[in-house]
Amino acid sequence: MTKPLSVQLYSVREELADDRDGVLRRLAEIGYGAVEPFRPTTDPHGFRKAADDLGLVVSSVHSMELIGDSPAAVFEAAAVLGTDLVILPAGIPPEDFTTAHSLERAADTLNSLSEQAASFGQRIGYHNHWWEFEPKIEGRPALEVLAGLLAPDVFLEIDTYWAAVTGADVPAVLRNLGERVRALHIKDGPVVKQEPHSAVGRGRMPVPAILAAAPRDAWRIVELDSCATDMLEALAASHAYLDSLEQA
DSSP states (O other): OOSOOEEEGGGGHHHHHHOHHHHHHHHHHHTOOEEEOSOTTSSHHHHHHHHHHHTOEEOOEEOGGGSSSOHHHHHHHHHHHTOOEEEEOSOSOGGGGSSHHHHHHHHHHHHHHHHHHHTTTOEEEEEOOSTTTSSEETTEEHHHHHHTTSOTTOEEEEEHHHHHHTTOOHHHHHHHHGGGEEEEEEOBSSSOTTSOBBOTTSSSOOHHHHHHHSOTTSEEEEOOSOBSSOHHHHHHHHHHHHHHHHHO
16 A cells, blocks of 8 residues: 555544544544545635644545535635545435436536546545445446546545445456546445444455455545444554555
C-alpha cells in the first residue's frame, strides 16, 4: 500500500458531534494517517488545521451537496482540505441503475459534475451501495456497465461490502474495473443488509483477496456504518488487522 490507511468519518458521526478534535486525535493515535470527511463544507479551515496538527491528510471527501444548486462550494471546501478527490456517495435515483437507457442519465450526472470539478483541478468519484449491483444488464452488474459510459476522469470508490451483499464476486469486480477504481471502502460483517458491521477481519468478507485485486495505489478507507461493539475499538481492531496484512 503506497498511501496511508484512511477512515470514513461517517463511522464516528455520533462521536464527532461531541468532540471533533478529540475523535481525530484518537484516530491518529490508533495509527490512521488519513480521513475521509462526509460534510466537507462544515468548517473546512478549522478541520484542516486540526488534521494538520495531528499529521492527518484528507484522502477524499463525500458530499451530498454535489446534487444541488451549488456544487462549487464543495469543490472550494475540498481545496481547503487538501484533496482533489470529491465523491458523490448517493443521490442518483436507484431506478437509474435498472436499464441501459437509464444508466445514461446516471452517467450524464457524473460526467457533468466532472466537468465542473475539472475547473477546480479536482476529480469526481461515485460510491456505490447495493442498488448499483443488484440489477444486471446483459449479465453484468449495472455499475460495471456504467463505468463504460463515464468520462475518463470520473473514478469509482467501490464499497466492497455493499457489493458483496448482492452476491457479487468482489475481487473479480475490482479486476474488471481496473484503474477506474481510485478508492475502496473496506468493511466487514455478516454480509447481510440489516445487520451491524464488525471490525475488519472479524466477519465474512474475503479481505486479503479484495486488497490483492484492487489497484495498488487506490486509497484503502475503513468504514463501519454501524457496529455491535464500541466503534473506536472496532476501528482500532480494523487498523491492526489491515496493518498485519500489510506487514505479512
